[in-house]
Amino acid sequence: MKPAQDFIAQNKQRFLDELLELLRIPSISADPKYKDDVLRTAQVVAQSLRDAGADNVEVCPTSHKKDGKAKDGYPVIYGEKIIDKKLPTVLVYGHYDVQPPDPLDLWTSPPFEPVIKKTKVHPQGAIFARGSCDDKGQAYMHIKAFEAMVKTNTLPCNVKFCIEGEEEVGSPSFRPFVEKNKKKLACDVVLCADTSIIANDVPSITTGVRGLAYLQVEVTGPNRDLHSGVYGGGVANPINVLAGMIDKLIDKNGKITIPGFYDDVLNESKKDRKP
Ligand SMILES: [Zn+2]
Known part of the structure; x- marks a missing residue:
């Protein structure tokens, strides 16, 4: 791992600058006003995969059915590096869209102007920006780890990336995309780059995350106050x-x-x- 670690140390500032650049784009999938920004983020992520050394990078269009009609979704970014078909393949999942930043008055710095600052919780300093820890930071970390291994010829397995842009709105186009692209996404292990670590010095792998199911129930009663x-x-x-x-x-x-x-x-x- 030494050459890859040296590569990371030598490129640390560039890695950081690139991540901050990504964090500046307000890729809010829940608000159509930010559509161009979400699409721009997709392009930036695709380019970062190409620069990292991934092959066959694609900005894949997606769609899903809503009220019986086909609706365009935000693209999934795909990229791969197949070094030896006999080796296992790891697929990294992540998302490049972010939650809306409201309520804005609770932010101590603007959500899309990343700052690095030290706080009680983060005595060593941390990046404060919307998406820094969900999920641009984590997805980017995997892209950079991949880059370090590709550039130093130390990649031990095949890698595929699948980074979507609708996670924060329930991934409506993701299932149809996966169903249509089973062969492309085939892998031995899925690494979900959308979790956290126990502490900065404890690399952690989360196994088994919970899903989400919700519905709206309406209970109606009398049409006026009853005595x-x-x-x-x-x-x-x-x-x-x-x-x-x-x-x-x-x-x-x-x-x-x-x-x-x-x-x-x-x-x-x-x-x-x-x-
Ligand atoms: Zn997330």
Whole structure:
């Protein structure tokens, strides 16, 4: 690993400058006003993969169905380095879109003007900008680790990158993209560059992250206030009904009680748990 580490040390300032440049683009996928910025970020990420030494870099168009109609999505950036087909292939997943920065008055510096500062929590200094730790920072770190290994001829396996632009809006186009590109994305291991580390000096790999399922439930009741003396107890209050429904979703051990909810969940094996 020594040559790669030397490469990182020699290029540290450039790596940092490039990341700060990426953080300056407000790639807010949830707000159509920032569409051009999101698309520009996609191009910057693609170029950074090319510069890092990835082959077959593509800005892949995506789409999904909404209300029965096809809707364009933000592109997925793909790139690869296949050094030996017999070696395992690692696919790095990340996303280049960011959450909206509201509420702005809680920021001590503008969200898209990155600053490096020391705080109580970050005595060694940290970058403060929207996306710095979700997920431009992490995705970029993997691109730079890849670059260091490519440029020093120390890459030990094949690598593929798949970096999407809709993670912060629920990835509506990602599933259709993956289904259409199974062969292109085929790999032995997926490395999700969208998690965190326990501490700066503890490299950490997160195994098994939770998904997200949500729905909107509307409970309607009487069309006017009802007199408690006449109707109290006889007519259910929608708030009480709703509270009861929510309460029934989880048992006293925190287990979700919806029938079938755990059907597709795989339990870890003893081998998985082994450090
Ligand atoms: Zn993320």
